[in-house]
Every structure is written in C-alpha cells, then in structure tokens.
Amino acid sequence: MAAFCSGEIVSQASLTEMSTFHDEYGLGLFDVSDPYAEGFGHTGSHDGYVSWAGCLPGNGAVVVVLTNQVSDDIGGMAEPLVEARTSG
Numbered sequence: 001m002a003a004f005c006s007g008e009i010v011s012q013a014s015l016t017e018m019s020t021f022h023d024e025y026g027l028g029l030f031d032v033s034d035p036y037a038e039g040f041g042h043t044g045s046h047d048g049y050v051s052w053a054g055c056l057p058g059n060g061a062v063v064v065v066l067t068n069q070v071s072d073d074i075g076g077m078a079e080p081l082v083e084a085r086t087s088g
Contacts, residue, residue: 001041002062004037005055019055037061038083043074050074056082 005037007015018027025031032041032054041054052065052074063078071077 001051001055001064005057005062032075036077036079045070050076054078 002016003009009043018029021029021031021040026040028042029040030042032036032039032043032052037054037056037059038056039054039056040080041052043053044051048068048070050065050067050069050071052063053063054063054075056063061082063081065078065081066068067074067077
C-alpha cells in the first residue's frame with residue numbers, strides 16, 4: 001500500500017486522476033477522509049470481515065485496518081494508528 005500511495009505502482013499522474021473524486025468516488029478509489037485526516041483509498045467488507053486502506057498524504061501516513069468484526073466506523077478504527085504515526 002505504501003508503494004501504491006507513493007506513486008511507485010502507478011504513475012503520480014495516474015494516482016492523481018484516480019483520486020479525483022466525483023461524489024466521493026474516483027477511479028477505483030474512494031474518499032476515505034475522516035475528521036482527523038484527508039485521504040484516498042479503498043474499503044471493503046464480506047461476511048463479517050471489514051477492511052480500510054488509506055493514503056493520507058497530509059499526514060504522511062499509510063494505514064490499513066483489517067478486522068473480523070463488522071463495524072460501521074472502520075475509518076474511525078484507523079484514527080489511533082494515524083495519530084501514532086504522525087505524533088512520533
């Protein structure tokens with residue numbers, strides 16, 4: 001995910017295009033912004049599993065959360081990880 005967020009997997013121009021949102025959706029990416037950070041990434045769920053992967057360029061953070069508990073606030077679960085990453 002870090003390589004993707006830094007433009008190593010797709011070009012920076014492609015990453016910019018993919019993360020240009022129209023009603024919270026880009027090209028394969030979602031606006032995963034929360035009150036604590038702005039970013040882009042992808043979320044998913046399937047039969048009791050939830051995932052959240054985000055590139056948060058303003059904080060310099062890349063965060064991935066995987067859980068086997070259904071959560072309506074999977075992005076909120078990432079907040080302590082973002083805070084730990086940006087405060088240290």
